[in-house]
Amino acid sequence: MLSSKGADFSKVLKRYDIDLQVEATPEEMAKKLLPTDPVFNKVAEEVMYMRFKTVGPVVMEALKERDPLDVINKGLVAGMEVVAKLYAEHVYYLPEIMMAAKTMEIGIALAEKQVPGGREAKATVVMHAAEGDPHDIGKNIAAVMMRSSGYDVIDMGRDVPVVDAIAKCVEVKPLFISGTALMTTTMTAFPAVAKGLQDAGLEIPMMGCGGAVNRDFANSYDLGIYSEKAPQTPILAQKILDGYTWKQIRDEWDNIIGE
């Protein structure tokens, strides 16, 4: 092997990941972000520290002192919002998101049993991986993020026939339907789904996502909008909830994602 003695590899490569890493610990950052109310603070900490084995007793204790909807929104969801902030700051990574979401869901399941009439989700969305496509990891991550943001997710799984995706939307009339594709030959299902929706009189966005899909393709068919990464999905969902049409989402996509 050649000797590398004396070689200066900073002239060859630059480790931006090391240079730019956030030195603050999650604990330090969370101090400023967690709720100040001691009961909600304790619940939020369970989510933030992904304590899925102990969140149950902590939530049950909180329910003795606080309204169940507040325990959900000001405790569990607030904790998840801290996790999202830490993720955005590169302090937390995907595994933390997944485990925190699991923790939050355990807590919500307990708390919502005490909400008279049940807890209302923001909206229902349908998610699927395209017909012929077995790759669904991106869809699964996005589904976790949507659930964490308060949406009911109908996850149709992978390799979902176009007709089934359309039929499900006709049945539940979701806020939008998303499809993921890792192959250029399966993403062609998206325009077919969109056309089927229009034929059925549904003007809901058909979000095209996945490794093979780019913005041009997602914008090439009526109803089509694009989500590049899983964390963008709840951001786009909120805009649709606010009343944006698929055309408006397209027109303002850069601003929406940049917000």
Next chain:
Amino acid sequence: MAVTRYTSMAYKDADDLVFGKAVHPVSYGFGIQVGAGVVIPEINYAPRPGTEKDAEKLRREYVDYISKDILNRAVTAGFPNVQLETEWVSQMNQEKLSGPVVAGQKAICEKYHEEYGVNCAVRHTIPDQREADEGLKPGMGGRSYPEKLFECAEIACENGTDVLSCETVGGKEFADYAVTNGDITAFLFGVGYLGSLDMTYVWSEFSEIAKKNKCIPGGDTNCSGANVSMFMAGGYLDNDVQKTFSAVTRCISAARTLAAWESGAVGPDKDCGYEGIICKAVAGKPTAQEGKNCQCAHCDLQGNLIAQACDLWSNESVEYHPEFGGTSVQCWFGSIAYEAALMNTATQLGQEKTLRDLYMYADRTRGPEAYVLAYDNAYKVGQAIAENGNDLYLRAKAAGLTGAKIILNGYETKELGLTNKQLDTLKSIIKTLEELPDDTDKITEYCTKEYKDSVPNYNPKNYDL
């Protein structure tokens, strides 16, 4: 097909690993010799969306446009060797779509070989559409029934593929969970153990099919596991998966990929298997690799390094479309073929080890995955596998632990930089792996219980357990 596990290293010294030469070269097609002294460019492509809807359109796309364009460019620019790789789109599981493509590509290779003397061959990589929850073995039923996998192998071989390959999905139900949740135990059990069991089964069958049709059973990759991990770990702006986690999954994946070669496959393995350097060190069979000349498909952090000991040099895949310099396949073929020409020039001038080391040093410290795949380190991971070669679980565990400790040592000796988070993850992985039992029955019992809810698609019957 008899299965023979590797319990010793084909290479006695890491320094003997070099591009273009393998201990066990393979010959096929029209004059192609892989691992026999030259690196061969292997060009991979995807048809334009929509062409898969019609058999004649698809044949024309693959044969009359893509293959012809590539072979013309090879002759135009004076490249002596070309390997085509067709990764089947999912619809090609129907013989009416795939049969004419395989036969047509074989015919055009023969034509160019006869007319111009260009050495050429075609690899067909069939799709593994099996799904864990619907059964991985024949007779288990389900929509993506496994019988189709072996039918595809028959179609490819009967219609004249030179090399048969596949990107099998055994263990994927655990890999998806493991990567998204940062769970190294789930990856070890799913990919390292279950994946190796599945690989052994599938490739024993593939090897018989290939042998019957006088084709070469090439090899596989852990694209569905370690590459998902690597792509999600991404570059310096990405923060989904830790790069130390990804690096260890790569080491574990080598134990799985090797199982194809133990079950009758002879190489070359698949380009997307970045673990190929480890497998080559153990088995001495030729490996296909991809790196800096596959930017059309993705960017990784070892673009130069990964060329260090390749036998085929690939572009991963590019969709067929026009570029300023010709069609996309012509442009990217030029890119990989010129790189291969540089490697072959180094060999002819006796400078192959120098160029190998230049490739290696260019990326050695770009990230932990590059570091552990540097040929000297990869060799040590290979040794850990061979020392435990007869025990599929134990060798995968040894590969992961050895790789993790190599990275930690690189950090502690200040050769390799790590972020705080990468270091924390690495230390946690080492602790976890060290605490796991060495006994396969115990780990199976533990994982079956531990992942009952989080990996609901796991069915022990898929692995004859």
